[in-house]
Amino acid sequence: MFQMKIKAMANLMGISISGLRKYEQYGIISPRINKTTNQREYDGMDMGHLFNAKRYRQYNYTMDQTAHLLNETNLDDILLHHLDMGDTLNKEIQYAMRRKERLMEIINFIEEARFDIETFSIRRRPAMWLLPLIEDEKLIEGEAISDNRKKWISDIPSSCVTLVHSYLESNLNVKEFKYAISIYESDAQLWEQERIHQVEVFEEQDCVFTTYLHTSEYEFLDRIEKAVQFIDKNGLYISDKILTRGVLFTNGGKSLYREIWIPIKRKK
Structure with missing residues (x-):
């Protein structure tokens, strides 16, 4: 019977000697x-x-599972392990595909920002979940909200710092807004995220969509003013809260490209 020394076996298998000993x-x-x-x-x-x-x-x-499978003699048990792993890999494929979708959204955003920034279009905003982030200039605490916030930030690719603006037609200079973290509802469902009572749901909705480079509050107010002109021109009106999401930082964080979703309805 042939024998191999540890270095030869490690080289054959493409692992380190310490890995072999593991x-x-x-x-x-x-x-x-x-x-x-x-x-x-x-x-x-x-x-x-x-x-x-x-x-x-x-x-x-x-390694524990691997050792178990190699020492297992019951084929039914081995089959169940492989079926479970197949389900896990299918879920990972779904996660990877969703991450790719979100990456393509950013790529498309960048393409638009390069050539068509500050244009307006009417688009269907996906349903979103919003989790409050800051209140009275302090981070909102609490076990449930903190746990959800950490999961959203670490796992869910659509998570984004979002401002919720209350729009008053009589006062275009209104600056009242709330900080939140937003995710797409479809991502929340895929990642099996619990909807705690602090989560606010923004249903899928027709919106006026635009992008802009945010370096001061002036840019936002300017975009809103021009958006109102676009909305009036098309026989529409602002029907709900405005969401702005920070999508892309550049210039060492000094420049921030934002998207604006302005809910609309048609005037009767």
Whole structure:
């Protein structure tokens, strides 16, 4: 029976010597100790176990799971493990596809900002969840809201710092707004996010959409004033709160490109 030394086995499998020893610690391989050289030696069974273990690891099984599968004799149990992992991988594919969609939205935003910034169009705003962020110039605390905020920021690709503006037709200079974090409702459902009572839902809605480079409050007020002109010209009116989302920082954070969603309805 052929024997391989630890360095040769590590080179063959493309892992480090310390990594090889980790497989040994989990009982996946069982090298024998050469009494003459006092070195580990590996046989064909060890090599086969390592090949299978490496394959399991590629499917995202943990070392514990890998060791269990390699020592399991019940085929029904092995099948259930693989079916569960198949479900997990399908979910990861959904996550990856959604992240790609969100990345394409940013790419499209940049393309528009390069050539068509400060233009207006009528678009369907996706349904969004908003979680309040700041109140009385302080970060809103509380276990539930903090846990949700952390998950939104760390896991959900549509999460974005958002300002909710109250619009008064009689006063275009109104500056009242609330800070929040927004996510798309479809992302909340995919990531199985709990809707706590602090979450405000903004339903899918027709909006006037525009982008602008925000360096001061003046740009926002200017965009709103021009948006009102566009809305009036098209026989529409502002029907609800205005959302602005910071999409892209440039220039070391000194410049911020924002999108504005202005809910509209047609005048009777």
